[in-house]
Amino acid sequence: MRKNTIAALLLGATFAFIVYACKKDGAPQQKDTEPVPQDVIAKIKALGFSSSGVRAAEGGWLVEGDILLTAENLSEASTSANLRIAETEQYRTNNLVKSLPRQITVKVMDLGPAFVSGADLAIARYNAQNLQLTFRRITSGKADITIKGFYQGPSGGFITLGSAGFPTRNGSPYSTISMNTHEQAYGANPNVDYVGSVIQHEMGHCIGFRHTDYMNRAFSCGASGAGNEGASNVGAVHIPGTPTGPDAASWMLACSNGGNRTFNANDIVALNYLY
Template sequence: MKKLLNYKLMLVLIGLTFFVSCQHETEEALEDAATNIERVDVKWLAPDDHPVVQLLYSRGYKKGTIYETEEYFLAPPDLFYSKDIKDYDLTDTGADPKQAYNTGALVSLDRMRINVFLDASIGTDLQTQSVNAMNELNGINNCALFFVRVFNANQAQITIRSDFGVEGTNVLGRAGFPSNGRPFNLVTLNVDRIDDFGADIRRNVIIHELGHCVGLRHTNWQANGESGAVNIPGTSAFDSGSIMWSTANGGTPFTNGDLTAFRALFPRALRRDVVNVIDEYDYSGEIYVVDEVFVDVFTDGSYTTSATLNRNVQVNYKKRVQEYNHTSGTYTYYRNRLLSAGSSRYYLDEEEEQCSPYQGETCTYEDVDITYAFSIL
């Protein structure tokens, strides 16, 4: 999403606010990236008849304000949107991660460790400010988000790179919203413009864009012509000092409302744990295995300190049943479980494996996958 520029520059969190943060320093030291990438991007006005553009118009954007590049649609003030209309459909009946493209889409609580790759195209100063931004976010206590710099692009959930000349002077950065419980995978920075501002503004712009990647909205979304958003109790739509305001500001990045939002949306990190409870084999070829699936609670995505769940959390998951040999087929069941605050470990479901030499040597496997886990405000 784009970051608009204002000489007061204030970044704020969505009036309905969504945030990212955490309480640990980035784990790897700053290093220069390998080689500079030469690339030039261009944008053009998006066609009104494209189904995604029509959807964006129906969500409140004005006609003539949507542009596109080879990869994405660009919406004011600083948002990326997928060009594939299928990305906006709710296909999983038991999970919400694809819910409205700009309302309520968050990173799942079992994906709180987020690897970030800093492309050489942003230069060493913006690499430094990106690390500072991650440290600020990791420094928010009682927040599960945990950003880690990685030096291999293939390991990253988010890449921060140059916009390669596509943005005008009024846009400092751009990012998008999560989908399928995963963070948006790209932040672009207007390297030709952002260097005109102080170090704290450069850092805050990056924090703002990372906030979008995990699901935070603009506080002043209505004035920007964006569609509705979900309010977080204890936050205000008029918090003009928030990190998610659509214009940037220097100084201390977070208001009290920002901290409230981060802690409410990302209270704890969850991690799946599988425990074997039955393991039976015999010489005839019979196999029967039962595993119990649990989720353990941690303070954040570093997964180093266990904790008690401090808010109710809903876990949506799917159970896939696969049958092989003469009855081969796959079936999926969508389920959910409410984890009530107060414990550090929760039973989710069981997985099963059966193979028999009888009845055509049929084998059945069951797998449990978490699709989305979110705080109940």
């Protein structure tokens, strides 16, 4: 996710009134100075994503301000016949987590107590839904999803807050959630409910959810975040039973209100349909 630092200054600084845009690195720190090869730009355009502002990141390329495309994504052909660019609804990627019922382990690596408590909060919220997909935090060994930090200040009026990617073709969840430890990201004393809401959102991407407003990020991000993220080869498959009108409280909106946000009724429909 990212925070509009210019807005923060103008509004005198309380989190409750700052708009944040969700930014998915999928892997740790972005490498802003690394040039983007023209063949990568061509592939991104061919997939239907905007090539404006593409940045190199560990594990792939950041597009649309918040989506990590890996080398596999750039070369993988879509297999879904149910892609659509449509209204504001719940959408998933082509790839989902397989081998259900399944427990996914989560480990928080070298982050402070607010991030540990935030991860526990996000895990509890998912497990309360009694899905075939459950989560458990571990403290040692290899986890299915590792939450780790990166340190990056503001750039272009925004600061990255968190990042994640999409499931693999073999049905595994995306393996990394990155959280920014810069003091301008969450402040000196991060709010656990807010950190947990960001982690909850990133976990949604790890198991195959796209943004509710992927077709027009301006719905939750304002004019500065306008744009269609594209169905592309990662897929934008409508989840039956979810609304065709704006759903302002969804946990998978591209931008949050900077506060505590969890599943609304339509999110629960979507979770139960998939898992």
